[in-house]
Amino acid sequence: MRMDRGLFCENTSRKVFLLDGATGTELQKRGMPAGVCPELWAIENPKALMGIQEAYAGAGSDIIYTCTFGANRIKLDEFGLGDRTVEMNKRLAQISRQAAGGKCLVAGDLASTGRFLRPLGDMAFEECVNVYKEQVKGLLEGGVDMFVIETMLDIQEARAALIAVKESCELPVCVSMSFDESKRTLTGTDPVTALITLQSLGADAVGCNCSTGPRLMLEIISMMKPYARIPLMAKPNAGLPRLVDGSTVFDMGAEEFGTYAEDFIKAGVSLLGGCCGTSPEYIKELHHKCSGLKPMPVDCKPYSALTSSSKTAFLGAGLPVAVVGERINPTGKKKLKEELRQGLTGEVRRLAAEQIENGAHVLDVNVGMPGIDEKETMVKLIELLTGMAGLPLCLDSSSPEVLEAALRVYPGRALVNSISLEKVKLERLLPVAAKYGAMFILLPLSDDGVPECSEERCGIVEEVFREAVRYGYRKEDIVVDGLVMTVSSNQQAAMETLKVIEWCSRDFGCATIVGLSNVSFGLPERGWVNTAFLAMAIDRGLTMTIANPSSEVLMSIKMACDVLTMRDANSMGYISHFTSRTGEAVPLKTEKDDRTLERKIYDSVLKGNKEEAVELVNTAIRQNMPASGIVNDCLIPAINEVGVLFEQKKYFLPQLIQSAEAMKAGFDCVEPLLIQGGEGETAGGTAIVLATVKGDIHDIGKNIVGLMLKNYGFKIYDMGKDVSAQRIISEAKRTGAKIIGLSALMTTTMVEMREVIRLAKEERLDCRFMIGGAVVDEDYAREIGADGYSKDAYDAVKLAKRLAQR
Known part of the structure; x- marks a missing residue:
């Protein structure tokens, strides 16, 4: 039974709809090995997937998601399966429909492509829309009742997916963003901005999933509620991940997780489920706690x-x-x-x-x-x-x-x-x-x-x-x-x-x-x-x-x-x-520009103006300004200030990347003079090997870290994603790397970081280890023997500088 938008709105106003929980970890429990394509494995082992989804339906889920989180062409291409996109999405939707057995709805699941759209990355907006349209085609052929766009880190990519669905069909579509502890997405969007943007574009429900446990997600939902003209949704993690006996576990059990159900409903949630670390047991607890509860009305003041x-x-x-x-x-x-x-x-x-x-x-x-x-x-x-x-x-x-x-x-x-x-x-x-x-x-x-x-x-x-x-x-x-x-x-x-x-x-x-x-x-x-x-x-x-x-x-x-x-x-x-801080009158700036050339170069990087940075650095070179002075007195102080603004949440990822590119453009102009003068590169050209560990195909964060490190003069050897411990160690030996940077975004693959460090010690490799990713923290770094953890790209630069001096 495909649900139209009017019926979706009517139903979610009468009852709380329960979503499902995690799928990836449940597939692993049923034998899925690390490093394989989850979607292909599920197709080849349909009974395993059906068992999971039947368990969620039996636990009380009103909506189950198709196992198509990574089934867009860009992600499937990484396994050589891009040409099978429509076929695989259709088959996975059919398996879910069979598992649902008419007892619950099936939502076609769309998630990130793993690439940034312009101007942050190289993907054109229309290319992204078409990638999602191809996936939507297969899901429609497989008979989904509705769509959900989930775990989105970039509002522009979420828009592309939403447009793709709306231009393909009339089915309801929900959009779920992921926010970090600062209550911002990776690219700097806050909850209210995301809500207003997406509901204006035609989303039928908006909310958040992953990244956080119930407590912080409640705060995010509470921020959205006063401006919501549509139902809100939430799928929190089961608390925070930690490593126990070599396996990733979450610190919140099903019973404690269920205690948050009433709070979520009071905060305005109409669709509630679980993300990383949850299972049918967690959904059963939510079902029990939600019994008899009604959602809050969708009723916001005009604005x-x-x-x-x-x-x-x-x-x-x-x-x-x-x-x-x-x-x-x-x-x-x-x-x-x-x-x-x-x-x-x-x-x-x-x-x-x-x-x-x-x-x-x-x-x-x-x-x-x-x-x-x-x-x-x-x-x-x-x-x-x-x-x-x-x-x-x-x-x-x-x-x-x-x-x-x-x-x-x-x-x-x-x-x-x-x-x-x-x-x-x-x-x-x-x-x-x-x-x-x-x-x-x-x-x-x-x-x-x-x-x-x-x-x-x-x-x-x-x-x-x-x-x-x-x-x-x-x-x-x-x-x-x-x-x-x-x-x-x-x-x-x-x-x-x-x-x-x-x-x-x-x-x-x-x-x-x-x-x-x-x-x-x-x-x-x-x-x-x-x-x-x-x-x-x-x-x-x-x-x-x-x-x-x-x-x-x-x-x-x-x-x-x-x-x-x-x-x-x-x-x-x-x-x-x-008034200024001293209380004196402050006139508006005049057209006169009395900044020094050094200050202008600094400001061009601070404002992310690549064209201006190149022009000004070349002017400085023509005026015989020392190459080392351009770098040490202009470029590096500017990018350091950008980092401070980023940490203070005054700058976000777009500004960080633009400023980094402006600095790189300026540095490229002056680098030949540095080499000619025997001054070498900043940071001594310290070699760093970067890799996303085996089984993990997420590398957005790692790519940003690599860009920032390059702009600070580090020599980067980026091995990409899904890289085995043996390959990482071999590359470190080949390049003479002093630092190895490891990234993981999945709780199921973070354990691979320990394996890399173990193998390095076994082979007596003399290097330092830094780790990063949404699922790891400082405690985890200490636990596995890493030398440090960085929470973002600028923090990675500061950590790499410290490790390079040891």
Whole structure:
């Protein structure tokens, strides 16, 4: 029985749906050896898989997952099975359906490909969507009732999988992210941002699984609940893993695990199961504890929100006026135009950084100009800005094709500028904006032009909104532009716009926005008119403004208005804007750049600007700056500061990687001079062998560690994944490595780390060992005789430096 979305929503509102528990460890209990393809082994041993899934159904699971966690083409290619993707997914779905026997639903299971999408990695977004579509095809042919996308570490990859399902069928689809102890995913997405992004894109349930035990996962669910318009799901681990007699065990038994069931339901979970370390016994405990309990209603207060991959910007009544930075627009900007034609991004980076520093909440991106491919350029800038800026984007184009391409790759919930009553936009753009879950600016004009009076504009607002409702839009999902016309040609223009803003805010009940520059066109000293109009609009209830945040007068008045209209709680925003730690006034930065060349190189790495880093380092070389000085006084201090910001959770993985690449680009320019001068490499070129241990095919974290270590001058020999102890030791002997770095992401393979260290000691290999991965910690490192544990890439650099000096 395939469940449609309406029935799924109705059922999950009436009862708590129990999911299944772990599959991989249960397969191992039934004889699956380490290092094999789990999906192929399950197909060749169907009775083992059926026994596990029948046990979960018997324990009370309402939904069991197909054994297809790693059955996408990219993962299967590692076993030479990529061409069998559809066939294998179909067969595994059929086995699960047979095991379910009509007693429970079967969810087609999709998980990570193990590769990063651009700009973090080399995989194009559309390639990723197609990889998942192939897997979805097989699962549909096998007869799944619904889909679940689980253990996702990157919001962009989760989006790709969700789009693949939604473009393939109408079945319900749930998305489950994995968060670490900082309550962020590997790529820096927090729970609320993930929820808003995914539910806007059309997920039928959102939640989290793996990485943590019940206690921390309860906190994550509690963060999501106030903003959830859909059911929430949770699959925690059975506590924390530890090694006992050479085997991985978890520290939480089934009975203790079951005691959290009621807490999860009270926190808002409608779908509950278990992840690593759980078994049918754990699900049986959940079933017992959930008996008679009803899920909390899906009922959140209305809110308006935009998201990037790492941040949410809330908008609306009672909140400070949000500033949409207008500067990334080639109109009137000669340098920006020239760089866009050449495919360069330095000026875009500068404008983005300047606007962020001066208080922008959202960045408007417009690349409409002759002489470029607008669609290609827009997509390129989205990849750039989502990696460096962290702010949500307003996507601004008159072309429906450009906006659709932009929305497809944007890793969050964007704001579309704009949709009006014009036929082409209403018919072509509104469905696209709805498909990707975007908010949109509603422009009150039609094919007949801009109405002069506020009443006609308000009528258009109502007409467009009625059409938007057909696509699932609520009033909190739109932002009405009051349409500012110039007062120099029509003295009534400003007042008519203010009437629209007041009507939207007080009567209709939606957010509003204005662009300020048009009101003063043709007048001298335009800044004063713009700023006065902004203050008047804020008094009428304005939500957002498109403006230049570098305007000191405008931003100061905005801050003051936020205080006077009670939008700035305790005047904290105002105080922060106008005072430094010493309490003295701090003016906004001027255009003058009096930084030294050394500081500019430092800043280029800090901001992850590879183009600028290369240009500045080459300038320094031409000016005869010592090569060692460039490295030791500019590049290394900058990447060290990036590491500190990463540890403080002010930077996340995208910024870390961009800065690392900028440093590498700068270092590549100066390295020949270092070698020529006999200065060698930083870190003495210490050789490190890196490998993901035997049986484990996860290497994202290990690859990031390798990149960071290279940028600090270590000589890296990356052996890849699923590497045996004997091969690792042989490579260490061949290369003369002083350090061996081992990675494992699975509780079932972490024991292989001990085997590598044992073999090294047996063969009297003189080297140090460092380990890392989601399932290991410092205690485990000591237990197996490793010399240290690193929790992330920057921590690995610090550890490697210490070990290299021993």
